[in-house]
Amino acid sequence: MLNAVTAKSSLEDILEELEQAEGLGALQTASERLRDHFDVDHIVYHWVDSAGDQYGCGTYSDEWRDHYLKQNYLRVDPVIIGCFQRFHPVDWKRLDWSSKQARAFQQEAIEYGVGNQGFSVPIRGPNGQFALFTISHNCDDDTWATFTETHRRDLILIAHYFNEKALEFEPGRIPENHQPLSPREIDAMTLLAMGYSRAQVAQTLSISEHTLRVYIESARFKLGAMNTTHAVARAMSRGLIVV
Amino acid sequence: MLNAVTAKSSLEDILEELEQAEGLGALQTASERLRDHFDVDHIVYHWVDSAGDQYGCGTYSDEWRDHYLKQNYLRVDPVIIGCFQRFHPVDWKRLDWSSKQARAFQQEAIEYGVGNQGFSVPIRGPNGQFALFTISHNCDDDTWATFTETHRRDLILIAHYFNEKALEFEPGRIPENHQPLSPREIDAMTLLAMGYSRAQVAQTLSISEHTLRVYIESARFKLGAMNTTHAVARAMSRGLIVV
DNA sequence: TTTCCCCTCCCCCAAAATGGTGAGGGTCCG
DNA sequence: CGGACCCTCACCATTTTGGGGGAGGGGAAA
Structure with a gap:
């Protein structure tokens, strides 16, 4: 009992x-x-x-x-x-x-x-x-x-x-690969997670698509991700972005 | 005091x-x-x-x-x-x-x-x-x-x-029309979220890449997503996949 | 002051993803 | 038994990403 x-x-x-x-x-x-x-x-x-x-x-x-x-x-x-x-x-x-x-x-x-x-x-x-x-x-x-x-x-x-x-x-x-993302990188990841293409994200952020690519690649590197989808998934599961 | x-x-x-x-x-x-x-x-x-x-x-x-x-x-x-x-x-x-x-x-x-x-x-x-x-x-x-x-x-x-x-x-x-994903769709979303490319996912699941595409597109449709990254993000935030 | 990171921009080209339109066989349920 | 959904496979052309180079200005910290 x-x-x-x-x-x-x-x-x-x-x-x-x-x-x-x-x-x-x-x-x-x-x-x-x-x-x-x-x-x-x-x-x-x-x-x-x-x-x-x-x-x-x-x-x-x-x-x-x-x-x-x-x-x-x-x-x-x-x-x-x-x-x-x-x-x-x-x-x-x-x-x-x-x-x-x-x-x-x-x-x-x-x-x-x-x-x-x-x-x-x-x-x-x-x-x-x-x-x-x-x-x-x-x-x-x-x-x-x-x-x-x-x-x-x-x-x-x-x-x-x-x-x-x-x-x-x-x-x-609390591993060392817990590198935070820069504000712009977070913007990029967030918009990508919302379904925007690179071109749309660039336009939304009012930057060139080339610049955007730098952010995405740098975010990918920081997150240890193999591609954009992976990077977004990691950013989400680490609570770095919310969609 | x-x-x-x-x-x-x-x-x-x-x-x-x-x-x-x-x-x-x-x-x-x-x-x-x-x-x-x-x-x-x-x-x-x-x-x-x-x-x-x-x-x-x-x-x-x-x-x-x-x-x-x-x-x-x-x-x-x-x-x-x-x-x-x-x-x-x-x-x-x-x-x-x-x-x-x-x-x-x-x-x-x-x-x-x-x-x-x-x-x-x-x-x-x-x-x-x-x-x-x-x-x-x-x-x-x-x-x-x-x-x-x-x-x-x-x-x-x-x-x-x-x-x-x-x-x-x-x-x-608001809990929207949460359409569930089929097992294969969940497999696909999960592996994509883990950073695999379509070819790798197809190989991992032992199916042709064409078949895999059907799952991805169908999952995208069910999730109301505009592209793969969006679909994975939605699947994650709805708790349909865990990565 | 120097160093580091962040933000911004550019080119070229290969690789990958996507959109459209198919098809057939399986299971489960009303 | 027919409809609905799931699993499997295919070709076409187009769009989107990715990888490799660069370059300069600004701000904050050591």
């Missing part, structure tokens, strides 16, 4: 400890302690890198994690897809499970021990970083609704602390 | 009210109530659309706000610049005030009644949305340090709720 107790002191302790923690290992232990504190099946923190790399820690079984990675479920998982377009924390029931893929995925997840209920907090950092903090359990809808209502705020805060720590200790997360 | 009282009930009430609020006007009244609750000079929520649009509400004077907009201080304000590359909430003292522009800006801000102390929580939503929740006051460093230590968690949570409301009522956030 779900522990309806508030047990403030214990949660405070866990947060406090998390705040002081050194290294990513602390996130693993924290997720286990939180699972016990809330008396639920699983607590998981899942980091998704804009390059497609991912890092996760939590209480899912190793088998499920390996299977997930092997099948590249990142692009299938409705929790990822749904949360990526949201800001609000979301109950899994409210996500889109209509596709065949999604239902097969859900079936498999439950077989691997993931709860039938879930609540995920999307959370974002600089440069398009994206992560999920998820709490999952096996119970009926009403129990789960009460639980998430009660702990919504705590979960948001915990998600925040998890991500704070993950950002702090992620090794390749 | 700063109010060291926790006054939990009052803060709870404000959050509760914020959660139920309808319309952006509620954010304005909430910021005023919070200012009184914490007994500080200013509470401000500032939304920055990287297209350059901004929306703000809070307790700064109208003069300062108008001046800020008029001078286009977005690209000067060290709070914006600093928070944009951070995830952690940050004390203004820890920001980079070294440039000449920055010091002039600070001087002016204080003249317009902004406090000499400040604490800002950066917060991000989908599609690169970015906002700041700021609390500012006039006092000495020690008092301020104690205050921010004490209320750090509350402030993070409040920032989250402010942004939740702001996103909820943001104009121009």
Whole structure:
């Protein structure tokens, strides 16, 4: 059964400890302690890198994690897809499970021990970083609704602390290739992302197309992109431009 | 003097009210109530659309706000610049005030009644949305340090709720006819976003380049895009592909 | 002051992407 | 069973990009 107790002191302790923690290992232990504190099946923190790399820690079984990675479920998982377009924390029931893929995925997840209920907090950092903090359990809808209502705020805060720590200790997360774009380069990338051709962009910016090309090429270089489309995609996923 | 009282009930009430609020006007009244609750000079929520649009509400004077907009201080304000590359909430003292522009800006801000102390929580939503929740006051460093230590968690949570409301009522956030892409179309868009040329994508997917073109054109049509770059950008911002 | 980056402009030519108009076979659903 | 959608393949001509050279002025920082 779900522990309806508030047990403030214990949660405070866990947060406090998390705040002081050194290294990513602390996130693993924290997720286990939180699972016990809330008396639920699983607590998981899942980091998704804009390059497609991912890092996760939590209480899912190793088998499920390996299977997930092997099948590249990142692009299938409705929790990822749904949360990526949201800001609000979301109950899994409210996500889109209509596709065949999604239902097969859900079936498999439950077989691997993931709860039938879930609540995920999307959370974002600089440069398009994206992560999920998820709490999952096996119970009926009403129990789960009460639980998430009660702990919504705590979960948001915990998600925040998890991500704070993950950002702090992620090794390749503040790489030197994080070169910012110049204003003109941002203009160019933005207009290209809006569907303008080079000629149109040049006209919009009131510069010659030759000049524009310099910006595009320089942006491409800074972003390590192979072509314009790639550069725009990278600029977007790093949060440098918004369309 | 700063109010060291926790006054939990009052803060709870404000959050509760914020959660139920309808319309952006509620954010304005909430910021005023919070200012009184914490007994500080200013509470401000500032939304920055990287297209350059901004929306703000809070307790700064109208003069300062108008001046800020008029001078286009977005690209000067060290709070914006600093928070944009951070995830952690940050004390203004820890920001980079070294440039000449920055010091002039600070001087002016204080003249317009902004406090000499400040604490800002950066917060991000989908599609690169970015906002700041700021609390500012006039006092000495020690008092301020104690205050921010004490209320750090509350402030993070409040920032989250402010942004939740702001996103909820943001104009121009209409879920259009989101036509889904077929699996092959998603493959194509994904690989294109990764920088592959058409020939490379075709080879990767083991199909002829002609076939690939059909997918790209069909995806372009579904997404209402004018060219490949536009299609990839739209697919990304709709969360249809993850790169 | 010197150095670095940003902004602006120019040429030539090859490579890649696009637009139009086709075709056939598959699955799934009303 | 017919319609809708998905997957697969093809040729034509045109437009758009990309890669390789350059060049000069301005501003900010070291």
